[in-house]
Amino acid sequence: MATAAWQPQEDGLKEICGLLEQYRLPTVDQSRIWQQHQGCSQLPDFNNYLAFILCRAEGDAVNIRQAAGLLLKNNLKSNYQSIQPSHLQYIKAEVLPCLGSSDFGVRTTVGTIASVVLQHGGFQCWPELYQALVQCLDSNVYNHMEGALGALFKIAEDLPEMLDSDVPGFADRPLAIFIPRLLQFFTSEHAALRRLALGTVNQFIVLFPAALFSNMGQYLQGLFSLANDSVGDVRKLVCAALVQLLEVQPNALQPHMRNVIEYMLQANKDPDRDVALEACEFWSAFCEAHLPPDLLREFLPRLIDILLDNMVYADDDEALQDEDEDENAPDRDQDIKPRFHQSRIVGSTDGAEEDDDDDDIINSWNLRKCSAAGLDILSTVFGDDILPILMPLVQVRLSTTEDSEWVQKEAAILALGAVAEGCISGLLPHLAQIVVYLVSFMEDTRPLVRSISCWTLSRYSKWIVRVAQSPEGQLQFDGILTGLLRRILDPHKRVQEAACSAFATLEEEAAEDLAPRLEPILQHLMYAFGTYQRRNLRILYDAIGTLADAVGSELNNPKYLEILMPPLISKWQQLSDNDKDLFPLLECFTSIAQALGPGFIQYAEPVFMRCINLIRTHQVAKADPQSAGVNYDKEFIVCSLDLLSGLAEGLGSSIENLVSRSDLRDLLLQCCTDEAPDVRQSALALLGDLVKACAVHLQPRLAEFLSLAANQLGQNVKENVSVANNACWAIGEVAIKVRSEISPIVLTVISPLVRILSNTEGLNKSLLENSAITLGRLGWVCPEIVAPHMEHFMQTWCRALCTIRDDFEKEDAFRGLCAMVRLNPGGAVSSLALMCEAIGSWHEIRSKELSSEIAQVLHGYKQMLSQSNSWEQYFGTLDGTLREKLVKTYGL
Numbered sequence: 001m002a003t004a005a006w007q008p009q010e011d012g013l014k015e016i017c018g019l020l021e022q023y024r025l026p027t028v029d030q031s032r033i034w035q036q037h038q039g040c041s042q043l044p045d046f047n048n049y050l051a052f053i054l055c056r057a058e059g060d061a062v063n064i065r066q067a068a069g070l071l072l073k074n075n076l077k078s079n080y081q082s083i084q085p086s087h088l089q090y091i092k093a094e095v096l097p098c099l100g101s102s103d104f105g106v107r108t109t110v111g112t113i114a115s116v117v118l119q120h121g122g123f124q125c126w127p128e129l130y131q132a133l134v135q136c137l138d139s140n141v142y143n144h145m146e147g148a149l150g151a152l153f154k155i156a157e158d159l160p161e162m163l164d165s166d167v168p169g170f171a172d173r174p175l176a177i178f179i180p181r182l183l184q185f186f187t188s189e190h191a192a193l194r195r196l197a198l199g200t201v202n203q204f205i206v207l208f209p210a211a212l213f214s215n216m217g218q219y220l221q222g223l224f225s226l227a228n229d230s231v232g233d234v235r236k237l238v239c240a241a242l243v244q245l246l247e248v249q250p251n252a253l254q255p256h257m258r259n260v261i262e263y264m265l266q267a268n269k270d271p272d273r274d275v276a277l278e279a280c281e282f283w284s285a286f287c288e289a290h291l292p293p294d295l296l297r298e299f300l301p302r303l304i305d306i307l308l309d310n311m312v313y314a315d316d317d318e319a320l321q322d323e324d325e326d327e328n329a330p331d332r333d334q335d336i337k338p339r340f341h342q343s344r345i346v347g348s349t350d351g352a353e354e355d356d357d358d359d360d361i362i363n364s365w366n367l368r369k370c371s372a373a374g375l376d377i378l379s380t381v382f383g384d385d386i387l388p389i390l391m392p393l394v395q396v397r398l399s400t401t402e403d404s405e406w407v408q409k410e411a412a413i414l415a416l417g418a419v420a421e422g423c424i425s426g427l428l429p430h431l432a433q434i435v436v437y438l439v440s441f442m443e444d445t446r447p448l449v450r451s452i453s454c455w456t457l458s459r460y461s462k463w464i465v466r467v468a469q470s471p472e473g474q475l476q477f478d479g480i481l482t483g484l485l486r487r488i489l490d491p492h493k494r495v496q497e498a499a500c501s502a503f504a505t506l507e508e509e510a511a512e513d514l515a516p517r518l519e520p521i522l523q524h525l526m527y528a529f530g531t532y533q534r535r536n537l538r539i540l541y542d543a544i545g546t547l548a549d550a551v552g553s554e555l556n557n558p559k560y561l562e563i564l565m566p567p568l569i570s571k572w573q574q575l576s577d578n579d580k581d582l583f584p585l586l587e588c589f590t591s592i593a594q595a596l597g598p599g600f601i602q603y604a605e606p607v608f609m610r611c612i613n614l615i616r617t618h619q620v621a622k623a624d625p626q627s628a629g630v631n632y633d634k635e636f637i638v639c640s641l642d643l644l645s646g647l648a649e650g651l652g653s654s655i656e657n658l659v660s661r662s663d664l665r666d667l668l669l670q671c672c673t674d675e676a677p678d679v680r681q682s683a684l685a686l687l688g689d690l691v692k693a694c695a696v697h698l699q700p701r702l703a704e705f706l707s708l709a710a711n712q713l714g715q716n717v718k719e720n721v722s723v724a725n726n727a728c729w730a731i732g733e734v735a736i737k738v739r740s741e742i743s744p745i746v747l748t749v750i751s752p753l754v755r756i757l758s759n760t761e762g763l764n765k766s767l768l769e770n771s772a773i774t775l776g777r778l779g780w781v782c783p784e785i786v787a788p789h790m791e792h793f794m795q796t797w798c799r800a801l802c803t804i805r806d807d808f809e810k811e812d813a814f815r816g817l818c819a820m821v822r823l824n825p826g827g828a829v830s831s832l833a834l835m836c837e838a839i840g841s842w843h844e845i846r847s848k849e850l851s852s853e854i855a856q857v858l859h860g861y862k863q864m865l866s867q868s869n870s871w872e873q874y875f876g877t878l879d880g881t882l883r884e885k886l887v888k889t890y891g892l
Contacts, residue, residue: 069109100144111151379422417456590646776813790827
């Protein structure tokens with residue numbers, strides 16, 4: 001194709017080449033170069049120069065050409081629509097012949113440019129590219145084939161659907177032409193071509209287009225022919241393809257499953273650990289594909305042995321490099337991972353909050369961790385059946401006395417932790433012996449053996465706590481607790497981390513059982529507080545907060561507070577308002593405030609005022625960081641709002657004095673309008689908590705708060721489910737506090753609540769339950785407004801009421817049900833069966849008054865419907881067990 005008439009000016013070309021050359025120099029003034037670049041980029045033909053330098057510049061180092069190409073790609077990506085059509089035509093014409101450039105860097109860059117252009121117009125706007133790709137693939141010239149395959153790989157990565165779309169003027173979809181050609185490259189003598197072809201086809205497994213389906217036989221044959229390729233990257237792609245096929249199209253593999261499993265066992269022992277890691281993913285994928293377990297059963301002895309071998313630390317594992325690092329070695333910046341505060345979720349919750357990964361002993365995903373995960377999921381599928389295979393292998397490794405074999409022992413302990421849940425029924429009779437082993441291993445000379453023993457013990461926490469109800473179990477529990485507390489004070493940082501995390505898990509299970517042991521626990525934790533560095537201090541805060549959640553008001557004892565609070569208050573005072581180490585401390589204080597309740601009052605004022613200042617400072621910083629003195633970070637606001645919620649919940653009406661002397665109401669209103677969803681989420685939680693504690697101080701702006709909360713229940717609920725959840729809960733709390741004063745917004749709120757209950761897809765259980773409760777609460781306080789609309793929502797509402805656990809919030813909802821039925825009994829007749837199911841969902845109603853109201857409702861319907869002889873018709877449709885329960889409970 002002839003190139004366009006545009007030609008570069010010599011001066012302009014020199015200037016831009018010089019600019020690109022200078023930009024590479026480490027000593028250059030980057031800001032000056034950036035200004036020059038900005039000036040050049042204003043030229044309408046700047047991108048033409050870049051294309052010219054990439055494709056035609058002579059005598060220049062290739063990286064200047066490549067730099068020009070990468071800059072061109074970025075410009076096309078961000079400004080495609082504003083580039084003149086004639087310039088686009090020039091750029092396309094220039095780069096196309098370079099698809100097969102003799103320079104690898106140039107042809108690779110051209111491939112990325114091709115992908116960007118296609119994103120904006122597809123092949124119909126650049127049919128010459130399609131023709132060039134086909135010609136290059138068919139050319140038998142290495143550079144041309146490699147350039148086309150590289151471009152196709154990039155296009156498949158970015159635009160897989162586009163390659164499988166109809167193109168006006170094309171006889172076939174592009175993929176129908178490319179797939180057969182790609183498969184032919186599986187037998188190429190060049191490893192790079194085999195790798196690119198296989199990598200490109202693999203991109204389509206999830207999409208599974210017709211072009212791949214119709215060539216599936218040849219694709220599988222190609223995979224099997226590459227299974228023992230001499231190049232590790234190719235073998236890795238074969239394993240990745242088989243894993244993906246198992247996840248997406250298990251039926252395609254099922255006829256070949258024995259051979260595939262045999263191959264994966266072999267690949268799982270590949271000397272190239274990247275290949276072994278990719279192969280190891282197969283076992284989890286197999287279990288999750290719900291294929292017949294018997295397909296794998298006969299291979300379990302070999303597989304479990306391989307997994308155990310691969311759970312041994314690799315020689316280059318980061319953990320081995322750190323093994324000699326004690327508590328005095330300073331934390332490196334890369335050791336301190338970014339942490340993300342989870343905004344408060346309130347009201348009726350389904351317990352589905354994400355837990356941190358409990359296997360965070362190893363920082364990055366590797367063969368060891370993948371093998372442990374594979375063993376874990378195998379244990380959930382095969383259960384105790386794997387124990388006769390696993391336990392002899394574990395015992396041999398545990399009994400090793402050779403110091404050089406400690407890594408084998410460590411891997412065996414990891415295996416015991418991996419199967420803790422899946423094989424618990426078979427392990428339970430031996431739990432006491434396992435615990436004795438693990439407690440002794442916590443004293444091992446090797447830090448990594450001590451740390452993995454802590455983690456494995458934590459995996460058995462649930463059953464350790466259950467057994468602790470017996471006298472023998474109590475002794476066992478105390479031994480474990482003592483062992484973990486000793487390890488919390490271990491001189492090795494990795495052991496400290498594992499012990500703190502394990503202790504936090506044990507705390508959650510043991511809860512109030514820890515109360516008699518609080519003094520030694522607090523002494524150990526606060527001693528650690530004085531010695532830990534930043535990274536482990538964050539985990540220690542979590543352990544302290546979890547302890548407060550677990551023992552609750554038992555912590556409110558002067559003896560315990562004297563141990564716990566002075567070091568925390570001292571740290572609180574040391575940290576500046578822009579120090580991110582405040583986040584975990586704020587979270588820790590939140591748990592302590594909730595646990596101590598009114599007992600926190602002596603510490604409340606400085607904590608309260610610090611939170612107010614943090615919110616105010618960061619709201620100012622959002623608009624003007626310079627005058628605020630800090631850079632804006634919404635997490636300071638979110639953590640402060642959540643701590644204020646903890647204070648309101650813990651102190652109750654005692655917080656009134658603090659609220660009245662602050663501008664919290666106005667700050668909170670600002671937060672309820674914030675563009676960040678997690679800020680709104682925490683603000684709405686605090687709104688509900690403050691309404692419960694001291695509604696009078698919100699009263700002057702309550703209408704504004706309610707309007708903002710109602711707005712969160714609009715059309716975009718699914719995008720911010722947790723915000724909607726907290727808004728819904730807060731409206732319900734306001735309703736029962738101010739009662740009929742809420743009447744102006746009731747109908748505004750009822751409509752979205754009904755919509756949420758009617759369209760449940762994509763919504764979590766917590767939002768559905770809170771919507772049902774709030775609807776009931778509004779019906780309770782304003783029945784005259786809600787009752788006339790009952791027939792529009794009774795069925796979906798009653799279905800939602802059936803799922804709510806017995807508690808005071810459910811009682812409120814049913815008070816609303818009774819109040820509305822009294823005013824409009826006809827509105828619920830058509831939903832009587834579902835209403836009876838909702839009533840029958842109670843295990844026990846503690847309020848005698850509510851129980852009596854429900855009985856009156858049911859007897860009222862019986863009397864009303866008996867007049868038309870239709871009571872039996874309605875009542876008879878109910879399940880027999882439900883009828884019997886209602887007759888027995890309410891005397892029907």
